Amino acid sequence: MNNKLDMAEVKVALERKVAQTYEPVKPAVQLGFVHNNVDCIGCRACEIACKDKNGLPPGPRFRRVMYIEGGTYPDVYAYKVNMSCNHCAEPACLPTCPTGAIWKRADNGVVDIDSTLCIGCRRCEAACPFGAPQWDPIEKIVKKCNLCIDELEANRKPYCVMACMMRVLDIGPIDKLWQGAHPTPAIGPHDKPVRQVKNMANPELTTPSIAFIPHSKGRVE
Known part of the structure; x- marks a missing residue:
């Protein structure tokens, strides 16, 4: 690639971004994930389903399962x-993108x-507090x-949700998931969803659309 041309394009894009005022999109419905930390095996x-669906090489992982022991x-x-x-x-990633490649x-x-x-x-990779943007080294x-x-x-659920054999991962309107009101096998009748678990970035930074059924040791006091 021509680095000089690339940098010129970036400069023009940045100037265009600065001239604009970023206004967060308020969607008709905000979909989000719910994960049951307790029942996940x-x-x-x-x-694997996510990597297969997106044809990802070794390295980048759109979805990450983290093991917590202590x-x-x-x-x-x-x-x-x-x-x-x-x-x-x-989203912190969106306004940092100089080319408009990210949108809501x-x-x-x-x-x-x-x-x-x-x-x-x-x-975007540097801006996201949750490590979502993934660099493709190829x-x-x-x-x-x-x-x-x-x-x-197509009225189907994401590959990751469909691949979950324990049914501990699901999606739905996030406001209902936070309340535990959306029907999903990931939330039991006595479960109380939370917005944050230990060692997770502060939700107030970007208001992430995710809910957890937390392990007792993973609750934020």
């Missing part, structure tokens, strides 16, 4: 936290990305979860 079927015998514990892009109400859909709140517009500056561009938008438009 960490099989990583969701990770305690001292006999009081030991282990649980899993499963995260991808949280399709935030005010007005109908369902999905934060989408057009990687054909990506110039590989990786600003194509030299950033990619990320778009909630399998093609599946949603």
Whole structure:
């Protein structure tokens, strides 16, 4: 590539962005994920399904299953936290993109990305507090979860949700998921969803669209 040309394009794009006022999109419905940290067995079927669906090479993972272990015998514990892009109400990645490759859909709140517009500056990767944008070392561009938008438009659920054998991962209107009111096998009748678990970035930064059924050791006091 011609680096001088690339930098000239970036400069023009940045000047155009500065001249605009960023106004967060308020979608008709904000979809989000819910994950049951307690019942997840960490099989990583969701990770593999996601990589297969998106044709990802070794390295980038749109969905990540994190193993949390701790305690001292006999009081030991282990649980899993499963995260991808949280399709935030005010995504930190969006306003940092100099080419407009990232946008938020007005109908369902999905934060989408057009990687054909990506110039590989990786600003979005640095801005996201949840590590959602993923660098593709082969194509030299950033990619990320778009909630399998093609599946949603076909009235199907994302690949990660469909691959979950324990049914601990699901999607729905996030306001209802936070209340535990949306019917999903990930939330039991006595479960109380929370917006944040331990070691997670402060939700107030971007208002992520995710709910958790937390392990007792993963609750934020």
